[in-house]
Amino acid sequence: MTLGAKGRFITFEGIDGSGKSTQARLLADHLRAQGVDVLLTREPGGSAGAEEIRALVLEGDPDRWSPETEILLFTAARRDHLERTINPALAAGQVVICDRFADSTRMYQGLKRAEGDRDLRALVDQLHTLMIGREPDLTVLIDMDPATGLGRALSRATKEERFEGFGQTLQENMRAGFLDLADQYSDRFVVIDGARAIDTVADEVAKTVLEHLQ
Numbered sequence: 001m002t003l004g005a006k007g008r009f010i011t012f013e014g015i016d017g018s019g020k021s022t023q024a025r026l027l028a029d030h031l032r033a034q035g036v037d038v039l040l041t042r043e044p045g046g047s048a049g050a051e052e053i054r055a056l057v058l059e060g061d062p063d064r065w066s067p068e069t070e071i072l073l074f075t076a077a078r079r080d081h082l083e084r085t086i087n088p089a090l091a092a093g094q095v096v097i098c099d100r101f102a103d104s105t106r107m108y109q110g111l112k113r114a115e116g117d118r119d120l121r122a123l124v125d126q127l128h129t130l131m132i133g134r135e136p137d138l139t140v141l142i143d144m145d146p147a148t149g150l151g152r153a154l155s156r157a158t159k160e161e162r163f164e165g166f167g168q169t170l171q172e173n174m175r176a177g178f179l180d181l182a183d184q185y186s187d188r189f190v191v192i193d194g195a196r197a198i199d200t201v202a203d204e205v206a207k208t209v210l211e212h213l214q
């Protein structure tokens with residue numbers, strides 16, 4: 001499939017355990033089978049420096065960083081990922097599929113986590129404008145009930161659990177927040193029901209993305 005010199009930037013978003021990584025990988029496989037040049041990547045991470053920052057933000061004590069410092073770390077990782085991985089791939093005409101991007105920071109760092117917390121969404125958006133300044137061409141929101149998503153996420157044995165201890169109420173707020181983002185940026189978002197069999201979800205993702213690419 002010819003996409004011209006300008007690549008396309010597709011992101012997957014959703015709560016922990018919603019199936020983003022699974023669906024991003026299946027979409028990459030599907031597009032590659034059709035001859036599309038795909039780069040599959042993820043955040044936080046996706047470049048050597050950003051993968052080092054990933055360990056700093058996802059491992060260790062939940063109070064390890066202040067909320068503001070955490071926003072700076074995620075944004076620093078994103079800037080490195082953009083400079084070293086995403087922008088060169090897009091310039092080479094590749095389709096970049098990224099598991100999470102700036103919408104995750106809008107939710108995980110931007111939403112209030114507890115009563116009395118500051119609302120940092122404006123700060124997230126300001127820093128994004130200043131240091132990132134680019135949105136995806138298409139964002140696939142895998143929407144699902146947090147109880148199911150959390151069960152899936154916690155069944156994975158991992159050290160990367162600073163955010164997975166958040167519990168169900170926060171995940172409910174997060175789900176609602178992602179759906180609000182999809183409304184706010186309706187020109188680039190598609191919402192897909194993730195509470196179905198993996199292949200059913202993958203078929204709908206592939207159909208939607210192909211329509212968008214053509």
Ligand code: ADP
Pocket residue numbers: 014015016017018019020021022023152153194195196197198201
């Ligand atoms: P995320 O990247 O959103 O956290 P993953 O793709 O890693 O989610 O999926 C979390 C877990 O749930 C994995 O063990 C995966 O195999 C499983 N899973 C993903 N999608 C589905 C689905 N549609 N139905 C059942 N299990 C799923």
Ligand code: TYD
Pocket residue numbers: 015016017018020021043044058074099100101102104105106108109153160163164
């Ligand atoms: P990820 O590996 O995608 O986790 P999962 O597969 O469980 O969805 O992301 C790890 C965690 O990082 C996840 O809990 C969300 C969090 N995160 C943020 O808090 N801010 C961000 O900007 C990003 C990209 C991720």
